[in-house]
Amino acid sequence: MSLPIFALRTCLRCQSVYPRVTSASTSTVTRSIPSSNRYLNTEVDTSSQSDKKINTWFLNQPSRPLPLASSSKRVESSSQISPSSEDTQSIPSIPISTPSILLPLHNFLTSTTSEASDVLHRHTVQVYDTTSLSQYLDERGQGDLVKGEEGSGGWYDWVITVQVKGRGRGVVSRGDGVLRRWLLKNPLHPSIQASPHEYPKTPRIPPDSDWSIVPLNLxxxxxxxxxxxxxxxxxxxRWKLDELWKKAQ
Structure with a gap:
């Protein structure tokens, strides 16, 4: 038995390729194989050029060009390296009379490199002197006042407001924890001992809270x-605190 060379032809009806065994004839030359492979022969096709033409439709198909990146994707990649819109937004100015003890806290809340930048909108930080507001509310019979030897006043003389990032459950709690941990590790007054723990414990805030008040230890x-x-x-x-304090300034 001999091993013939297969020629490829294309079926015109189904466009499928099937092998055809070339018959031994005078147009073929047979080359013998050593005795160890005496049952195998190879045949070289020497037929006419017309018979040797093989339909290579499967090789002549034009190669598809690689898809080019769309303009929208290029825009996305360029926007990833450009500064965020929040970084370019200006920080509201603070009152000239703001106590110096509050300045390190204000720097933390408005810094682009602090941990606060991950959870707080730095451009929403507002500082208010609420002394005039207390008088405004007292005249209108509104507000929660504290009675003291020097008269009545609001619970807090200075108030800072800031909006947290994100929406939904837990966003206020997350921001509250970041702020309280920073205050425990960076006391505003030198007489207050800093927490030695990397993650000091902080009060739990209900996940559905939309407002949290953090008193400052001065x-x-x-x-x-x-x-x-x-x-x-x-x-x-909902609460419009900024509008309330702006009315008294």
Missing amino acids: GPDAEFRACVNLLSEEGAS
């Missing part, structure tokens, strides 16, 4: 009270 001899109000987007729209 030391034993502080002459005023201050706090930070953290609000979600929904909370800022």
Whole structure:
């Protein structure tokens, strides 16, 4: 038995390729194989050029060009390396009379490199002197006032408001935890001992909260009270604290 060379032909009806065994004839030359393979022969096709033409439709198909990146994808890649819109938004100015003890906290809330930038919108940080607001509310018979030897006043003399990033459950709690941990590790007054723990424990805030108040520890001899109000987007729209304090300024 011999091993013939297969020729390829194309079926015109089904466009499928099937092998055809060339018959031994005078147009073929047979070359013998060593005795160890005496049952195998190879045949070289020497037929006419017309018979040797093989339809290679499967090889002549034009190659498909590689898809080019769309313009939208190129825009996305360029936007990834460009600064975010929030980084270019200006930070609201603070009152000239803002106590110096609050400045490190304000820097933390508005910095682009601090941990606060991951959970808070730095361009929403507002600082208010609420002394005039207390008088405004007292005249209208509104607000929660504290009775003291020097008269009545608001719970806090200085208030900072800031909006947290994200929407839904837990966004205020997350921002509250970041702020409280920073305050515990970076006390505002030198008489307050910093927490030695990397992640100090903080109060639990209900996940559905849209507003959280963080009182500031200003030391034993502080002459005023201050706090930070953290609000979600929904909370800022609901409570409108900024509008309230702006009315008194």
